[in-house]
Amino acid sequence: MKLLFLIVAYLVAVTLPLVLSSLVGGPPRQFHQELASGLGILAFSMILVEFILSGRFKTISNGVGLDVTMRFHQIMARTALVFALLHPFLYQGTPSGGPRPWDPTRQLTLTTDFSPLSTGIAAYLLLAGLVVMAIGRTQLGYKYETWRLLHGVGALLIAVLLLHHTVYAGRYGSQPVMTWWWLTMTGVAVGSLLTVYLLVPLRQKxxxxxxxxxxxxxxxxxxxxxxxxxxxxxxxxxxxxxxxxxxxxxxxxxxxxxxxxxxxxxxxxxxxxxxxxxxxxxxxxxxxxxxxxxxxxxxGNLSVDGRVEPGVALIAGGVGLAPLLGILRQLRLTGDSRKHKLIYGNRVIDQIAYREELGEEGVVYVLSEPPEHWHGEAGFIDGGLVDRVFSEREFSEWAFVMCGPTIMMNIVEDHLIKRGTPSHRILSERFHYD
CATH class of the missing domain: 2.40.30.10 (Translation factors)
Incomplete structure (x- = not known):
């Protein structure tokens, strides 16, 4: 439900400028010209809303999970890039030239003034570069800190460049109502960036x-x-x-x-x-x-606080034990009456952490490379192992919380769905995407 609300709010935010433009933009033009303008408007509004999505605002991220928010941010950024790439090419065949007395609404012509066109071209190239850098950050070998700085500065430059391009080169952006709208939206976007890089550090200090x-x-x-x-x-x-x-x-x-x-x-x-x-x-x-x-x-929302399921299943791979250990410790310290089981997988026995604290009761240890005389499970955390640990009733009634390698979570989630576990009872967070 919270994810649905996020999607609806996002669609309203990015399409509202399109609706306002249609109300104040004057007589209609040929379809391909209107489509070109519409894609440009959508791309700009999507880019500005992206600032909010990536701004670590707890009201948004803690409701649906920061991993979901960031994944949504990535998909929408790539969609905005596609819209932006199509935007100028759809104007082909349109008469061009500077402002003309017989065309005050810019119905027939597009500006060829260098300044507004150059800012659009610069933003066009920067956006493509920013998306490529984000997708290939690991392969390009950027340090996280370097990439984050480049990403923030690049996004800010794109917003400012597009504001100039939209107001001075666009037929709709030049309308007073739309100019103020774009100024306001850009101000909110820049404000969200300042919140992350200035206000939050001040509070931390x-x-x-x-x-x-x-x-x-x-x-x-x-x-x-x-x-x-x-x-x-x-x-x-x-x-x-x-x-x-x-x-x-x-x-x-x-x-x-x-x-x-x-x-x-x-x-x-x-x-x-x-x-x-x-x-x-x-x-x-x-x-x-x-x-x-x-x-x-x-x-994050990887939490079982307030949930009503009679049991909690914890499935961890490697260092993915960290958040699940916090949950397990909280259950034990508070005397929580809910039943719980933990599956904890590693490659070798030396990687098992907190074994003395975790104990043996209700804990299943899994090694993909077990030593001789190993008495725990051998192999990987997969559907077969999950079937051996949990009963039919537990599949349908318990909450399943998992953290670990993406491939492990994908396999287990798919298997849980097949066994009839409702999706709202499966909790996971991912932070590595393509």
Whole structure:
């Protein structure tokens, strides 16, 4: 329902400029000209709304999940690019030239003034480049911080360039009502960017944290714990995540998303289960106790708080245990009456974290490369394993929460649907897309 609301709100926001333009734009032109203008208007409005989608606004992201919001953002950005690419070519065959006395409504002609055309061309090229960079970020080898800076600056430039192009080159954008509309929408978009890069860091500066401990869990996995400095901590739900910045200014781009592995009932300290993968995570062992840290969050809806199902199934692959560990800890600390089971998969036995705390009751350990005399499950987390762990009744009544490799979640989700588990009882979050 929340996703449906997001889609409807998005469609209203991006099509409203099209409706307003049709009311104030004057006599109709040939179909291909109107289509060209319509696609340009849609592309611009979609780009401006993208600022809101990617702005980490909790009202939006925590309702449907930040992963869903960001996936929607990616799809719509690519759709906007297609509209923008088609926009100029549909004007072919249209007489061109500067403003003419006999055509005050620009019904017959398009401007050839260099300035408004050049800003449109520049935005056209920048948008294509921005989408390509986002799709191929991993392959291009950009550091996350570099990519994020380029993405933010590039989006801002596109918005400003398109504002100029739309107002001065467009037939509809030059109408006073539409000019004010585009100015307002651009202002809101830029404001959302300033919120993320300026206001949020200012709030973080007033609510700092410090590193309380750094503990090695396995050869390449660590537990980082932070404690609040002069404030009560974070109001969050087990299973949520934050953007964590350790040892840098709150205005720094050096922040990364990590799931909270501690439980709200355990107190104000927050713990994170972190695997050595990227530039920051490989330096975890070097972080000193007392190092300043900043948090932005909480985000995500991978939580079982308030749910009415009689049981909770937790399915984790590798470091995907982190948010599920927070949920499990919360269930245990609060004496929650709901039944629960955990499937926890890894490649080798040395990768199993928190085994002593997790225990054996209600926990199924899975290794794809098990040692001799291994008494747990061997192989991968798949439909067959899930069938062995859960009963028919549990498939239909329990809530299933999973986090781990995308291929694992895809396989398990498909199998759960086949076994009759309603989709609203399957909770997962993804942060890697094509």
């Amino acid at each position: 007033a609510r700092s944290w410090r590193v309380a401990s750094v503990v090695q869990l396995t050869p390449k996995q660590w537990e980082l714990t932070v404690e609040p400095v002069g404030h009560r901590g974070l109001n969050y739900r087990a299973g949520q995540f934050v953007w964590l910045n350790v040892g840098h200014s709150p205005f720094s781009m050096k922040e990364n998303p990590f799931s909270i592995s501690s439980a709200p009932a355990a107190g104000p300290e927050l713990s994170f289960m972190i695997k050595e993968l990227g530039d920051f995570t490989r330096t975890i062992s070097q972080i000193k106790t007392g190092t300043v840290a900043y948090l932005d969050g909480p985000y």
